[in-house]
Amino acid sequence: MLGYLRKDGQIGIRNTVQVVFLVECAHHVSKAVAESFQNDVQYFGFPGCYPSDYGHRLVRSLCTHSNVGAVLLVSLGCENFDRNRLEKEIQGSGRPCRTLVIQESGGTSQTIEKGRGIVSDMLREIASTERKEIQFCDLIIGTVCGGSDGTSGLTGNPAVGRAFDKLLSENAICMFEESGELIGCEQHMMARAISPDVSLDIYAAMTKARSYYSTMGLGSFSNGNAVGGLTTLEEKSLGAYAKSGDGKISGVIRPTERPTKPGLYLMDVVPDGEPRFGFPNINDTSEIIELIATGCHLILFTTGRGSVIGSVISPVIKVCNNPQTYDRLSEDMDINAGRIISEGASLDDIADEIIAAIAGVASGELSKAEKLGHVEFVLTYKDFKYGMTDCH
Amino acid sequence: MAVLQERMSKKALRLHPEDNCVVSLIDIHKGDLVVYEDGTIMANSDVDIGHKISISTIKIGEKVYKYGASIGSATALIEPGDHIHTQNLTSDYIVGFRH
CATH class of the missing domain: 3.40.50.2300 (Response regulator)
Structure with missing residues (x-):
C-alpha cells in the first residue's frame, strides 16, 4: 500500500x-x-x-x-x-x-x-x-450498516467484526458507531471496555441515546428492516453490534475526536443536551460523513436490503449480507458475505476477503461505489459539548 | 427423493443454545420441515429469508431470545413453527417502527 x-x-x-x-x-x-x-x-x-x-x-x-x-x-x-x-x-x-x-x-x-x-x-x-509505503497500522477504518435485514447479523456484520479483530492485531484504529442503533447492547459493550472509565463512558453514551430516542418517540428502524425480518430495535442492535468484533473497546469518541492510539472506538453520535435539531442521523450518509470527519480512510458498509451509496473523500467498501440481494445488485457490491448462507463460506473466508479489499482500495484500486461515481454527503445541525481545551 | 432431500436440508440457524427461535436461511413455505442444528420444526406459514421461526411455546409477556439475548416480549401466544414478527413480538425498549 x-x-x-x-x-x-x-x-x-x-x-x-x-x-x-x-x-x-x-x-x-x-x-x-x-x-x-x-x-x-x-x-x-x-x-x-x-x-x-x-x-x-x-x-x-x-x-x-x-x-x-x-x-x-x-x-x-x-x-x-x-x-x-x-x-x-x-x-x-x-x-x-x-x-x-x-x-x-x-x-x-x-x-x-x-x-x-x-x-x-x-x-x-x-x-x-x-x-509513502503504508501498513494497516497507518489506517483508520470505520464501519456502518444500512438497509439491515435478518441476514445482516449472520453474515457481513460478524465478518466485519472478524476483520476488525485482525486489523486491531495489526495496530489499526477501528471505529463503530451510532449508539442509538446499539440500544440493548449496553451490558455487552461495558463488559468489553478496556478500563472502568471507558465502561462508564459507554454507560453514559447509551443512557443518553435511550433518552434521546425515547424523547423523539421513534428508534432507528425502517420499514425495510421489518420486511427483511427484523422485528425490534434491540434485535437490530444485536445484529449491528456484531460489526465491532471481539476486541476490547478502547474509548468513546464524538465526531471529529480523532483517537491517537490504536484500538477499537465507539463513536457517540447522539447530540448532548435536549433534542433540538431532530434525529441524530437522518440517514446512512450522515453516519459515514461523521466517521470520515473523525479521520476514517475508508468505510466498511454492510447491507442486507442493498444500499448503493458511496461517499465524498473516503472510499466505501460495500459488504452484502444477503445472497438474494447480491444476485440483484452485484454491480454495487464489493463483497458477497451472503456466501456464508448460500455456499457455506466461513466468517474467516469473508473476513479475509474484506482485508484483501481494504489492501486493494488503500493501494488505489477503486471500490464499486467509486467506479459508479457515488460521492454522497450530508451535513446537518447538531450540538455537542466538546471540551473547552480541545481545539482541534 | 430429491424433493424429500430438499425438504429435509438445513434451512435455519439456531444462533445460540438458549434461543427459542431460529433464523431462516432460505425462503420457507408453509408446511416445510425446517431443519436446524439440533432439531426440526414444521413451518406454520411462509417465512422469508432472514425471518424468525419459533421452536417452542412462548406465552404472552415471555421473552424471545436470539443471539442468546432477549430481543423483546411476546404480545400473543406463539406456537412452535410460528413466524415471529411484528404481529406477536414487541420491543422492551422504544418503538422501532410505525406503519
Missing part, C-alpha cells in the same frame, strides 16, 4: 481536491466546478446559513482529512460561516486553500470559471505529493 504524505504528517490513500460550499446557496457553483473534472475532484458543504460550531468543526475536519490534498472554498458572501477562519485553518495544515465569494466574483458563470482555473492549478500542485 502506497499512501500520500501530507505536510501535517497524516497519510492519505486518495489525493483529492475538494470544492466546498459554505451555505446551500453556493452548492450549484461548487458542483459545477467539481463536475468538470474527474473522480479526484469532489464537492461537499454545509447547507445551513445559521452559525454552527458543530458544522464548522465537521467541515474543518473534512477539509483537513488525510485523503484531501487541496481545498477551494465557495461562499455566497452573506452566510454566517466563518470562511476566513476556515481558510486559515486549512492553510495551517499545509494544504493549498483558496476562497471564492460569489457575490464578489461576478455571479454564477464567472465564479465557476475562476473555480475551474483554481482547481486546475491545485491538481498540478498536489500531483507531486510525496508517496
Whole structure:
C-alpha cells in the first residue's frame, strides 16, 4: 500500500481536491466546478446559513482529512460561516486553500470559471505529493450498516467484526458507531471496555441515546428492516453490534475526536443536551460523513436490503449480507458475505476477503461505489459539548 | 427423493443454545420441515429469508431470545413453527417502527 504524505504528517490513500460550499446557496457553483473534472475532484458543504460550531468543526475536519490534498472554498458572501477562519485553518495544515465569494466574483458563470482555473492549478500542485509505503497500522477504518435485514447479523456484520479483530492485531484504529442503533447492547459493550472509565463512558453514551430516542418517540428502524425480518430495535442492535468484533473497546469518541492510539472506538453520535435539531442521523450518509470527519480512510458498509451509496473523500467498501440481494445488485457490491448462507463460506473466508479489499482500495484500486461515481454527503445541525481545551 | 432431500436440508440457524427461535436461511413455505442444528420444526406459514421461526411455546409477556439475548416480549401466544414478527413480538425498549 502506497499512501500520500501530507505536510501535517497524516497519510492519505486518495489525493483529492475538494470544492466546498459554505451555505446551500453556493452548492450549484461548487458542483459545477467539481463536475468538470474527474473522480479526484469532489464537492461537499454545509447547507445551513445559521452559525454552527458543530458544522464548522465537521467541515474543518473534512477539509483537513488525510485523503484531501487541496481545498477551494465557495461562499455566497452573506452566510454566517466563518470562511476566513476556515481558510486559515486549512492553510495551517499545509494544504493549498483558496476562497471564492460569489457575490464578489461576478455571479454564477464567472465564479465557476475562476473555480475551474483554481482547481486546475491545485491538481498540478498536489500531483507531486510525496508517496509513502503504508501498513494497516497507518489506517483508520470505520464501519456502518444500512438497509439491515435478518441476514445482516449472520453474515457481513460478524465478518466485519472478524476483520476488525485482525486489523486491531495489526495496530489499526477501528471505529463503530451510532449508539442509538446499539440500544440493548449496553451490558455487552461495558463488559468489553478496556478500563472502568471507558465502561462508564459507554454507560453514559447509551443512557443518553435511550433518552434521546425515547424523547423523539421513534428508534432507528425502517420499514425495510421489518420486511427483511427484523422485528425490534434491540434485535437490530444485536445484529449491528456484531460489526465491532471481539476486541476490547478502547474509548468513546464524538465526531471529529480523532483517537491517537490504536484500538477499537465507539463513536457517540447522539447530540448532548435536549433534542433540538431532530434525529441524530437522518440517514446512512450522515453516519459515514461523521466517521470520515473523525479521520476514517475508508468505510466498511454492510447491507442486507442493498444500499448503493458511496461517499465524498473516503472510499466505501460495500459488504452484502444477503445472497438474494447480491444476485440483484452485484454491480454495487464489493463483497458477497451472503456466501456464508448460500455456499457455506466461513466468517474467516469473508473476513479475509474484506482485508484483501481494504489492501486493494488503500493501494488505489477503486471500490464499486467509486467506479459508479457515488460521492454522497450530508451535513446537518447538531450540538455537542466538546471540551473547552480541545481545539482541534 | 430429491424433493424429500430438499425438504429435509438445513434451512435455519439456531444462533445460540438458549434461543427459542431460529433464523431462516432460505425462503420457507408453509408446511416445510425446517431443519436446524439440533432439531426440526414444521413451518406454520411462509417465512422469508432472514425471518424468525419459533421452536417452542412462548406465552404472552415471555421473552424471545436470539443471539442468546432477549430481543423483546411476546404480545400473543406463539406456537412452535410460528413466524415471529411484528404481529406477536414487541420491543422492551422504544418503538422501532410505525406503519
